[in-house]
């Protein structure tokens with residue numbers, strides 16, 4: 001050691017970081033033989049010149065990425081009333097807890113004995129979701145809501161196969177999310193549409209006409225995508241059960257009924273949750289989702305493997321389930337999202353979950369009350385956690401579309417609502433404020449939309465006016481994305 005160098009500078013950084021209190025840093029062992037690289041590689045594989053890398057200083061790189069990050073629309077920076085997607089505030093506490101080294105640094109191939117903490121968390125998640133659903137058993141495996149739909153329909157198909165019944169049809173209301181018919185088709189069913197009434201609920205006579213011994217599953221979103229709770233759900237379930245079918249709940253809208261109503265109690269046989277919506281996991285560009293499913297007792301044997309079970313000796317992964325549909329995802333599922341869900345549910349507790357739903361419904365109704373004078377509401381004066389406005393009249397009278405309004409909102413720092421969904425409402429704007437927004441935020445948004453609706457039509461058709469890109473060709477952007485940062489590079 002250089003005797004002139006003070007001790008604190010001479011201590012290698014990795015040693016410093018590996019002292020008690022810091023996380024251990026272990027460098028992997030390297031087995032590369034000690035020969036010059038030139039002798040290890042064939043001559044043709046060696047470049048003549050070093051690569052032409054752009055030389056940038058650290059501050060330049062930091063500024064580049066920090067400036068890029070400020071162009072991002074996110075729940076942390078903007079009001080984000082994206083209907084159906086439930087863009088909730090992502091509590092920072094969740095992030096801190098999910099980043100604890102004992103959770104973050106697990107390896108998927110670690111032996112079960114050293115995974116007991118994570119398995120305990122997952123086991124409790126299974127129990128908590130079963131309780132919230134009012135159903136018997138839960139699988140945490142599916143990786144997103146749509147994957148939960150597919151997994152559930154595979155479970156239903158296995159159940160019918162076991163009964164010796166070749167039920168081939170899945171019935172889906174015309175207000176449903178597009179993933180529902182897609183999942184039905186992927187699971188080998190034929191998707192058939194059930195009409196909605198003028199007020200957006202299930203048309204019972206159309207349903208009755210389509211129910212028969214081929215009916216496998218009726219998929220319903222409740223509250224539905226118009227923000228209405230289907231009050232005849234128990235009767236609907238009874239009719240589906242009468243012909244031997246199962247009732248599936250698309251649980252994307254659970255935020256409206258958490259702790260107030262349990263799907264199992266209103267006749268649902270199987271369902272999925274969207275932890276990244278209902279239980280505050282970051283999503284959109286912010287992270288992956290998950291799609292746990294809950295089922296009645298008689299469907300439990302068909303759930304995917306592995307299940308997390310508790311024995312006297314501890315927690316373990318159970319693969320010995322002969323009727324299981326098998327694996328639907330590698331390892332334990334998207335545990336990062338599930339851990340955040342666990343933190344969120346435990347933080348709020350039973351009474352807190354109910355309060356979340358009550359506040360979500362209150363906020364949506366307040367905003368609806370303010371906005372129904374600006375654009376007609378697709379469905380009445382009251383809603384659950386979201387509502388749908390229609391710009392159809394505005395378009396007919398002044399040529400201003402839902403898209404124009406949504407684009408113009410960007411100029412005011414708002415994320416646009418969901419537009420053109422549900423498909424049964426023309427020029428739809430679907431607005432979901434979520435429970436954490438203040439009255440001041442809701443008022444400011446309502447004032448802005450009211451102001452925009454009065455603006456000059458040509459100005460609106462050119463909006464947004466303040467974003468780096470105004471109106472990209474969305475079809476071309478999806479079909480022929482340009483992924484290079486500059487032409488020719």
Ligand SMILES: *Cc1c(COP(=O)(O)O)cnc(C)c1O
Nearest residue numbers: 084144145146177179250252289
């Ligand atoms: C979000 C959503 C889905 C799909 O969930 P993902 O987690 O995005 O796969 C399905 N149905 C409805 C009503 C939704 O809002």
